Amino acid sequence: MTPHKRQTPSHSGLEVEFSPGEYQSSLKSRKAFKSGEILTFLQGLTRSRKAYSTLQCGIGPDDHVELNSDFLYVNHSCDPNIAFDLSSSDTSKWHVRALRPIADGDRITCFYPSTEWEMDQPFQCECGTKLLHWSFVSVLLMTCSKSCLGVIRGARYLSRKQLSARGFINSWILTLAEHRDKTKIDQPVASQNKGL
Numbered sequence: 001m002t003p004h005k006r007q008t009p010s011h012s013g014l015e016v017e018f019s020p021g022e023y024q025s026s027l028k029s030r031k032a033f034k035s036g037e038i039l040t041f042l043q044g045l046t047r048s049r050k051a052y053s054t055l056q057c058g059i060g061p062d063d064h065v066e067l068n069s070d071f072l073y074v075n076h077s078c079d080p081n082i083a084f085d086l087s088s089s090d091t092s093k094w095h096v097r098a099l100r101p102i103a104d105g106d107r108i109t110c111f112y113p114s115t116e117w118e119m120d121q122p123f124q125c126e127c128g129t130k131l132l133h134w135s136f137v138s139v140l141l142m143t144c145s146k147s148c149l150g151v152i153r154g155a156r157y158l159s160r161k162q163l164s165a166r167g168f169i170n171s172w173i174l175t176l177a178e179h180r181d182k183t184k185i186d187q188p189v190a191s192q193n194k195g196l
Helices: 136-140 158-166 171-182
Strands: 014-017 024-029 036-039 055-057 064-066 082-085 095-098
Touching: 036 064
Parallel strands: none
Antiparallel strands: 014 024, 036 095, 055 064, 082 095
């Protein structure tokens, strides 16, 4: 995607940092946010077909919305600092929330499979996230294991344990994962979210 340079940010306290190359631009914080703080309520969303630029907003394969804002520039991380919470049946309550403290200047990142059952464009993650996985042996050796998931294809390809380790996963993703695990059939279930 060729960056479109904008004069005015779409949300207070956030700004797009444009960089050369495809998918290299990012959204950065221009103020601090506390863990749990709502950065903004999502407004101006429009229904759309599944695309790299949409968020899945329900259980069905056609439940997607375009953000129509600078949030298009939120990059993926396996250790995200925000979540797109689209879990309410009332779309006016959909929001972006800090999962941990965000400092002025931090890149804004989310875990793409938290909303996406299957990515429109799978990609190789380069976040390099490392999370401590404690056990008696690791405490003795003080080691950590790499938790960057590598290729990001969507929640469909991850265990529920891998999903739950990321801080927040929207309810329909958990429903789809539970259905997959119970039936051992990897089939999408019928759409239930018809809002918007």
